[in-house]
Amino acid sequence: MSPRAQKWLVTGPPLVYLLLFFAIPTLIMVVASFRYAGDYGGLAPLFGSGDPDELAGLTLESYQRFFGDPIYLELFGKSFVYAGVTTVACLALAYPLALTIARSPKKWRDLLVLLVILPFWSNFLIRVYAWMIILGPQSAFARGFNGLLALFGAGPVPLLFSPIAVLIGLVYVHLPFMVLPLYANLEKHDPALLDAAQDLGARGWARFWRVTFPLSLPGVYAGAALVFIPALGIFAIPDILGGTDSILIGNLIKQQFLDSRDWPFGGTLSIVLTAIAIAAAGLAAWFARRRPQ
């Protein structure tokens, strides 16, 4: 086989995969975002019949609408804040867990990792609905929480259908995506490095901040990208756990396609979201590469 053919054999399948599952659907959305909406949903024809009243061909209408009203950019901003808070909360919760698993005896590690991914085996929606019960006003959790607030003189607050519930749901659903890359990274650390740091005079926290944490940054970036990007576009959790004021950009996009039947505007929102997600992933990759491993 010629080297040229070998090269294609290696790079070909991933290329086809990317083309089929990423490039073509995205391109369809890009084109859709520049078209008119059809009268009964879907898209207006690209080539009109010649009727001057008929909407056909390409237009910037959807983009004008998006950039013309600050409410859409505000919603993007709000989604960014939710995704960002989710990412930080996941990192704070996942790091100690991943570190504990990575430093536990070898025979326990696989079992502990299995426990982390165990929730994936039951349906995502069922797990989110379970949180409705946990956060509901009659639940022990909500009563305990409000009882605690009462001790400080604060009035009872409803947990369910609030931004707090949305955030809890977002963190809960995305936590394993932070734990796994962190664990994969931390597990590979050479324990001799910590011995060396201690030997050279570093106390507990200095060992963590100067050795463990900097070495785990590629894992942190990978986990952050895996949490931030899906959290940015999610709609099911705000739908189920959020109130009327907790809709995020994902809900808006879903509405355009399923309720308002405005495909071009939904496409526009999707394209902007995709562009932002790619930028975020690129930024994470760039940060990760700056660190030699």
Next chain:
Amino acid sequence: MALLEIRDVTRRFGDFVAVDAVSLSIDAGEFFTLLGPSGCGKTTLLRMIAGFDQPDSGRIELDGRDMTGVPPEERNVHTVFQSYALFPHMTVAQNIAFPLRMAGCPAADVAPRVQEALDDVSLVGMDRRFPHELSGGQRQRVALARALVNRPKLLLLDEPLAALDAKLREKMQLELITLQKEIGVTFVYVTHDQEEALALSHRIAVMNKGRVEQLDQPQTIYSAPRSRFVADFIGECNLLDCTVQSSGDATLQLDVDGLGGVRATGPDTAKGRTGQRGTLALRPEKVSIARELTAADCTNRFAGKVFDYLYTGDVTLYIVEVDGGRRLEVMLPNNAVGRSSKFFEPGDAVQVGWRDDAGHFLED
């Protein structure tokens, strides 16, 4: 007063006694080696000196201060690890600066001291490299510089040359000796490589099964091993079972199983103990081999024939089967004066012999 006192230290792991009532005293400025096979307890002892492990009984004193319960980060002792354990995310300069920063060294002093340390190990100009950009020998030097930069009282080295190839290892051995002499820090060196131990050390403690078998200068360890284990572990050695027949002023008359009468030196305790069983330790390089040996050179002479040989460049190791069936290893330098260029071939009839002070009797 000794810099490091190890008093009756024992360390057990379950039923296994890793270090068994070891007492050692190491002086300031010394190059001290713990030598032994893997599992002999040398690394466990080193880790206890560093503070990573605690003795079950006994104590370790550094500079007269009891080190019990003092964690590694508070001991004025640094370690060069076998894997070097350089921080991969830090440059050479950052690695070397690490102990200075941890010790709260003023920022202005860090850079000049790092440069000084780089100079000590001949790595000037490498300060911005990352460990993965260095060769094995260079990493080794960075590890040394990092461990020495804030002048510890004691430097522990855990098989630091094991990962290097033979040529580089020899070069680094010479550099280690020079470095130790120059900076005057006490080195405690752990190795299983007896040649390395002999080449580097002022004193060697040969360890076996958690105990110190012999503690002496390299020359004494080599020429007068005190036990069969030491004789076997250090260098090549013929170990022959024998019985004491009689003893003279300086030598013992031995009856070697399968060989016969041999005169050899021995410890004073063996004097006059006729019938005492033991081992005759005989270094291959102290045994002569020729077609015909004269009595002037070799008071102990035996006829035999060459069984096989190993040519290793500078020397040839002959395995000679002496009449009676015993096999002896005999080492002959290949550049020996008057030696014919012709090797002895397997099957050749030869004589082997040695002087009375060549063999050394070891009591069982």
